Amino acid sequence: MLQVDDIRAGYDRLEILQGVSLSVAPRQIVGVIGPNGAGKSTLLKTIFGYIRPFSGRIALRGEILNGYRPDKVMRQRVGFVAQANGLFAEMTIQENLLLGGYSIGNTSAVRHAMEEVYERFPLFRERRRQLAGSLSGGEQRLLAIARSLIIKPELLLLDEPSAALAPRFIDDVYATLRKLNAQGIAMLVVEQNTGVILDVADRVFVLEMGTNAFDGTPAELLADDRIRRLYLGSEAA
Numbered sequence: 001m002l003q004v005d006d007i008r009a010g011y012d013r014l015e016i017l018q019g020v021s022l023s024v025a026p027r028q029i030v031g032v033i034g035p036n037g038a039g040k041s042t043l044l045k046t047i048f049g050y051i052r053p054f055s056g057r058i059a060l061r062g063e064i065l066n067g068y069r070p071d072k073v074m075r076q077r078v079g080f081v082a083q084a085n086g087l088f089a090e091m092t093i094q095e096n097l098l099l100g101g102y103s104i105g106n107t108s109a110v111r112h113a114m115e116e117v118y119e120r121f122p123l124f125r126e127r128r129r130q131l132a133g134s135l136s137g138g139e140q141r142l143l144a145i146a147r148s149l150i151i152k153p154e155l156l157l158l159d160e161p162s163a164a165l166a167p168r169f170i171d172d173v174y175a176t177l178r179k180l181n182a183q184g185i186a187m188l189v190v191e192q193n194t195g196v197i198l199d200v201a202d203r204v205f206v207l208e209m210g211t212n213a214f215d216g217t218p219a220e221l222l223a224d225d226r227i228r229r230l231y232l233g234s235e236a237a
Contacts, residue, residue: 001026001061001154001155002024003057003060004058005021006057007019008053009043009053011051017043018209019211020211022215025186025202027185029177030186030188030203030204032190032207033194033231034206034207034213038209039207041159044159044190047157060155063076071103074103075151077153078153078157079149079151079153080157081141081144085141089133092129093135094129097147098110098150099147114150137166138168138170141161142176155187157187157188158190161189162193162196177200198218202217206221206231
């Protein structure tokens with residue numbers, strides 16, 4: 001589905017990604033882990049079109065995405081959930097969901113998609129007039145995920161969905177992601193919480209200083225002594 005080949009990208013002349021390659025097959029959950037500053041978030045932003053790559057190739061179902069703006073990437077049915085959620089705190093739940101369909105350009109289609117989202121998240125239907133900023137951190141993360149579903153994505157890019165959440169909300173978020181994946185949505189997930197991503201991912205990529213350091217299954221990562229000790233600590237031995 002998604003193929004990233006030898007991508008180099010960064011900010012102005014500062015190259016953060018130095019030849020990163022990875023792939024996501026249909027219906028897969030693929031995790032990306034690594035230390036702070038390794039380029040994980042930069043990778044997602046480059047795939048989604050916020051950052052134009054210096055070189056390399058990004059393809060979705062064989063279609064080259066290099067140079068696409070985020071709205072055009074969304075029209076390829078790719079959703080993005082930022083670490084900071086990107087919600088409008090002074091707008092209602094319903095208004096935030098409506099904004100998730102701005103790239104569709106068809107009011108009827110957006111309304112239909114919202115009904116499907118409300119079926120998945122009945123709590124948001126009941127509280128649709130509540131301000132997004134009054135939700136708990138976990139509820140805001142779920143709302144950001146719900147908003148990304150308005151375009152009916154085949155692929156979701158998620159940047160640290162567990163960040164700053166209490167354990168019970170992390171469980172809620174990942175239970176939701178599991179359900180969405182079971183319904184056919186592929187996912188590329190950047191995550192600092194290695195325990196939770198290793199529990200759900202089909203495949204894991206490790207980035208180190210903007211380059212690939214590991215590519216394999218969670219079981220293969222746990223069997224790699226160097227990678228396990230570097231990124232999971234000695235207690236994972």
